Amino acid sequence: MADAAKYQKLASEYAKLKAQIPVLKKAYLDEQGTSNDYKEQIKAKDQALRKCEQEIDSLSFRNQQLSKRVLFLQEELDTIEASKKKKIFGRSKNRNAETTAATPVPTSPGVYSEELFSKIQENERLHKQVDDSNRKYQSRIQELETKLEFFEKECNQHQQVLQSTLQKSKDQIDRLQQEKAMVEVKLQKLESDVKSYRSRAELSEEKLDIVQSRLQDDLQQARKIIADKLPFIDTRHRDLNCLNLPTHDRKHQLRARELVNQSVNHLSELVQALSNFYTYSEQRSKIYPNDGTNEPLSPVNLMYCRYLHENVSYLRPCEQALRSFLATLNEDSLTTLETATDLLTFSRNFRYLVAYMNKLLPYQLASIEEECALSSCTSTLEGKNMDLHRSLKHLTSVFNKLDTYIALLATQSQNHCQYPHQNHFSFFVSLSKVLQDLDTSVRDVSKHYNSKVSLEHQLPTATQKLKTTDECIVSSLISMVTCTGKISAFFSVNVDFFKENPGYRTRGSSIGTDTAVDGPRSGPATVCFRQKASTYLSQLSGPCPETVPHRVAVQNRKVLLSSTESREGLSKQLTTAQTRVNKLEQEKEHWMLELQLLQIKHDKETEKVQKLEKELASRLASGAMKDSIEDNISKEPSSRTSSLDAVIPQNPEAKAAMFGKLDMVSAGSSDAETREVLIKNHFTNRINDQALQLQLVESKAVNFHSEVRALHKQLQIADKSKTRCEEELKDSSQHLAQLRDELQTTTKSYEGQLSMMSEHLASMNEKLAQQKDEIDDLKSQKVQQPKEKKKFRK
Incomplete structure (x- = not known):
């Protein structure tokens, strides 16, 4: 059942994630479309900016032409005014009577000045409008660029979140598929177990019917015995009667x-x-x-x-x-x-x-x-x-x-x-x-x-x-x-x-008894006794706890007592081991000196053997020595040859050294003495080898003993670490449960964030629609401005 619940939970989480994927895809596509729209708008704004710059250049050129024309008209006006002053001055000299009358005012220079002034004001107004529109356009372009950067960052963030969620969903889908396969295998096993359990249940139902019928007969017999043989006999004594369970109003x-x-x-x-x-x-x-x-x-x-x-x-x-x-x-x-x-x-x-x-x-x-x-x-x-x-x-x-x-x-x-x-x-x-x-x-x-x-x-x-x-x-x-x-x-x-008075009564009393005089009709410990009895019976019906046999417990105690050594014993063992190591080092130095002496002797003996080999070769060359050697060898008894063969080693260099020794001994003593010397040297060498082997075996035994003690201590440490690891496993399982709860909360928070992001995207779409409307208004204003310029030109 736990596996089924777990699988159902995983399936629900998988369905949630699968439902979130199309929303994220749609949001990503919408953001991509909006970014493309922004790019197209930027291109259109660039084109409009270029058009405005061209218009500004044409206006500046037109302004320069107008300024030149204004200067030219001003010069003409000055010349005309000067010529008219001269004419007026001449006429005043010739016509003194006519000067008293009103002289006519020239109208043409005033018309020119008014036209010039209106042109200058129009030019200034156009300059101001161009500057204002240019500033507004630049500020609008900067705002749109900043918004575009912000939306691009958000789009990248959404894309990263989408990729991470897609990767997590893929991993979770793979894991769920694996768990699904495992659950299917378990389901098949459970189906086979259910079939076997059904057969057992049928058998147990048959046995249950038999047992129920037998228990029903026993219950009827017990009720009859209780009704006939076991009446409550302590109703006269109130202190005892209050311990009985009272009958009451449910x-x-x-x-x-x-x-x-x-x-x-x-x-x-x-x-x-x-x-x-x-x-x-x-x-x-x-x-x-x-x-x-x-x-x-x-x-x-x-x-x-x-x-x-x-x-x-x-x-x-x-x-x-x-x-x-x-x-x-x-x-x-x-x-x-x-x-x-x-x-x-x-x-x-x-x-x-x-x-x-x-x-x-x-x-x-x-x-x-x-x-x-x-x-x-x-x-x-x-x-x-x-x-x-x-x-x-x-x-x-x-x-x-x-x-x-x-x-x-x-x-x-x-x-x-x-x-x-x-x-x-x-x-x-x-x-x-x-x-x-x-x-x-x-x-x-x-x-x-x-x-x-x-x-x-x-x-x-x-x-x-x-x-x-x-x-x-x-x-x-x-x-x-x-x-x-x-x-x-x-x-x-x-x-x-x-x-209200509680509606209850005990055996041998009625509800109308006076509790103020007689005291309580039921003891307060009655419910406690009843609960204790019920818990005791439930414990009796439960399974017995697992116990350790006495023999195993005694053996474990002996092992623990033998394994717990004191520090003093370990320190004594350490001191003895150190003294033994010191002795062995001294013996090592002694045998190193002996080895050097033996090496010197060996060098001397090899020199002697070389000399004897040279002499032997010279004698063999002469021939006389050869016959004497053969006679001596034929006269040797068989026992000597066998003893020499047993003593002389197989190495040729050792044989040569041994022959040199034999020659030297034969020259100074008899054959019996040479045999005794050789046998004595042989067995002393064997005794020394056996002593060295015995020391090696003892050192190995001590080493193995110490290793066994160390392994025993390591076993105790491993048991402690095992208990600690079990506790850590419990803690980690609790931590895992907490992490699962946190995962649920994070999934809920992510769902909330997704809903918030969808709302944010809707608000951003509304803002973009407003911006589009503003852009259309600006375009219409720009379209109206050149029409006004054309009218002015006309």
Whole structure:
């Protein structure tokens, strides 16, 4: 089943990746098309720029012509004006009477000047329009180039991501195919196993029917024996009768279980909200009033952060204790305050939590006071901080009250602390009031903190990191307000149910008995005994654990005791080995000297042998010596020849040396003495060789013994490393599970990024459409400008 689930999971991941591939391909093709469009637009813009440059050149040429024409007209105007002045001056001399009348003003020079002035203004306006259009065009080209570079970079990035995803998908497809083949093989094996198991199941069903029929008969017989022979005989004694399992109303038990389940859910939400509040407060204390990355934190903030970091170790046990209490509630047992023994663990853990809050409160208040002592803290902000100061004190006091009432309710399951059942309703009413006070105090903390944060964010020293952290704290406080509101409403609604008497009775008593006078009808240890009995029977039905035989355990202990040697024994062995090494070195030096002496003797003997060989050759040449040698050899007894053959070696050089020795010995002593000397030398050499071999064997034996000890120690080290590797394997498996979870989160994040990229591409397409519209507008403006120029020319 695990392999099938794994294969299904891999198939779903493969389907996701396969669905992502066409999206990435489409995005890549769209980006490629947009890049091509941008390139075409750049080419069109270049062509338009060239046209504008040509128009500017023609306009400059036209301007030069107009300026030359203006100069020419100005010169003509000056000449005309000069000639007219001369004529007017002549006429004034000739006609004195006519000068009194109004002289006519020439109209032509004024018309020329006005036309010239209008041409100059038109020229200036055209120059300004050309410059403005040129600047706008250049700026637009730069913006489009920067956007094109940005889009090309994004296109490259998308292409790299696409290639990496394609490669990963190919690798994953290959791996999935391999796993598919393996799963198919396993499936075939499982099918064959299923067939065999079906045949076994049929046989077991037949046996089960037989066993069920036999057990049914045994059950009927046992019920008959219990009904007839085993009545409960302790109903008269109340102390013994309270240990019997009571008969009760199952609806009441189901309602109680439902309420406990709802309280567990509310408590888990409150624990999560408190944990978020403490963790975000720790982040805030590391940022404000001193930034821990740049400045050292104050000792108060250091201790405050350290205590805040421990919040989970106090919050989680409360939730787990209440969940374990919920797990103990069954339908076949009645739960009241007298029988709820597991509430003590919840009360104990809640007391630890309240003690942690009391320990945390002074540092929390000191941190607020440090914030008030800052130079940037205004009077209004200081007032808000002091309001928060008082609300936190009140919240801690409310938690202390809540702890006392929870402890009072939890101790009702103990025999030494049992109040009458009529007082339980007052306990629950007081607890409901405390929960309402908790809701109001949490609301006050949230309100004061929100006003404090709103003032702090207006300061110039407030950073973006502080603002985000404060927003997280405010959200956690809002969740705390909602949780406490739910808890107070839940408790106030269900107070009447807690007031009701539990509907149960024991054998020999009725529901209407007075528990205030007679005491409880059921002992609180009854449920514990029942659970212990059920666990004991489940352990009996389970398989026996694997054990080690006694003989193997004793042998392993002997091996361990023999392998554990002390340091003193090893040091003694080391000293003996060092002394032996020193002796061997001394013997080595002695035998080196002996070898040098023997080498000298050997050189002398070889010289003598050479001389004897020369003399022998000279005598053989003469012939007389040859006959004497043959006579001597024939006279030698057979025993001497055999002994000499046994003693003389086969090497020719050694034979020559031995013959030289024989000749020398024969010259000075008899044959018996020579034999004894040769035999003695032979056996002394053999004894020396055997002694050397014995020393070698002993050294090898010592070496093998030390190697065996070292291998034994290495075996112990290997066992330790094996256990360590097993632990590392467990850690690596856990790490692998974490990595798989991270892989799932990364795949989800990649999916989110892909969706974001698709949205970004859609927005970019919209921007490109807007840019195209702007380009079309510019083109239309450029088309209108030459028409205006043509009109002006006309």
